[in-house]
Amino acid sequence: MAEAHTEEHTHHGNYLKIWAILVVLLVVSVIGPFFGIKVVTLITAFGIAVIKAYMVAVNFMHINGAPRYVLYLVTTCLLFMLLFFAGVAPDVMKDSGAGWDKTSEWQTAHEVGGGHAAEGDHH
Amino acid sequence: MATATPIATTRSAAGMPTGRLAIWWVVASEIVIFGGLLASYIMHRLAHDAWSVQAANTNTWIGAFNTLVLLTSSLFAVLGHKAADEGDGPKAALMLRLTALGGFVFLTVKAWEWTTEISHGYTITSNTFWSFYYTAAGLHALHVLAGAIVLLIVAAAAKKNLHMNRVELIGIYWHFVDVVWIFLFPLLYIAK
Numbered sequence: 001m002a003e004a005h006t007e008e009h010t011h012h013g014n015y016l017k018i019w020a021i022l023v024v025l026l027v028v029s030v031i032g033p034f035f036g037i038k039v040v041t042l043i044t045a046f047g048i049a050v051i052k053a054y055m056v057a058v059n060f061m062h063i064n065g066a067p068r069y070v071l072y073l074v075t076t077c078l079l080f081m082l083l084f085f086a087g088v089a090p091d092v093m094k095d096s097g098a099g100w101d102k103t104s105e106w107q108t109a110h111e112v113g114g115g116h117a118a119e120g121d122h123h
Numbered sequence: 124m125a126t127a128t129p130i131a132t133t134r135s136a137a138g139m140p141t142g143r144l145a146i147w148w149v150v151a152s153e154i155v156i157f158g159g160l161l162a163s164y165i166m167h168r169l170a171h172d173a174w175s176v177q178a179a180n181t182n183t184w185i186g187a188f189n190t191l192v193l194l195t196s197s198l199f200a201v202l203g204h205k206a207a208d209e210g211d212g213p214k215a216a217l218m219l220r221l222t223a224l225g226g227f228v229f230l231t232v233k234a235w236e237w238t239t240e241i242s243h244g245y246t247i248t249s250n251t252f253w254s255f256y257y258t259a260a261g262l263h264a265l266h267v268l269a270g271a272i273v274l275l276i277v278a279a280a281a282k283k284n285l286h287m288n289r290v291e292l293i294g295i296y297w298h299f300v301d302v303v304w305i306f307l308f309p310l311l312y313i314a315k
Contacts, residue, residue, distance in 0.1 A: 010291070012201075012204075015198055015201050015202060015205070016198070019198040023191065023194060026190055026194065029309060030187045030313070032313070041314070042314075045313040046314075049305050049306050049308070052305045056301055061294075066139060066143070067137070067138040070147045074147070074150065076151075077152075077154040077158065078158065081154065081159065081161075081162050084159055085166060088162075088166065093169055
């Protein structure tokens, strides 16, 4: 069958073990906030999310077994996300910058403009 | 010809079957879609402390349960891939159907969760936090629904030992949907 000439078979590891580790990491990420320490919450929530995503990509998606350019393709898209964040975040997160500032009129329009939005923010 | 092997299975000009290249291309484009959405959420969340008050209304336990469901469905998906590589079509089909079942459980829980939240007055127009919440979780849920349907289609063929290469391809997509939720969970349910 022609398929056999092009389909190299993936090396399959112990998937149950990987799943068990992922579940343990999930439990840790849920328990983290109970300590009430912001840094611990951030590490257990987002640090563990990165580890879990890496484990899924490597062990379940077998990204390491794909040609190198697939990794570059995916990494490039992630970098574009960071570029987007870096380019837009100052407008959202800062009140002023070089040659611009959020006037009180802008603030009012932004907060009230959404109608329900402003009400909701003060639920 | 109905029985002809699709070119995506046999052609390998890019160093791997074209079908697999295509699914990685889909994943890359989805990274931009979900990445942009999540990056927008993060920058607004950091800029508005009031969002933590809103985020406190999401149910961490439901989010955690759905995370467990998706992680488990990913396990079934990769076991399906293994079975397909071993030439065991019926077992691959069973694994894919269990994966799809996980997707439908996820959607059922999500529907119940949204019904509860909406009945408490938290709708997509309540404020920008809930707008992001429903947009991000809704877009993800649509991907789960689409994936579950395709899983069932691929499973039907795999049961007859047909198009076995597609078992891996739908698996890659499903794992990506899992990865997106892995990031949505702490953003929407834990960071309060």
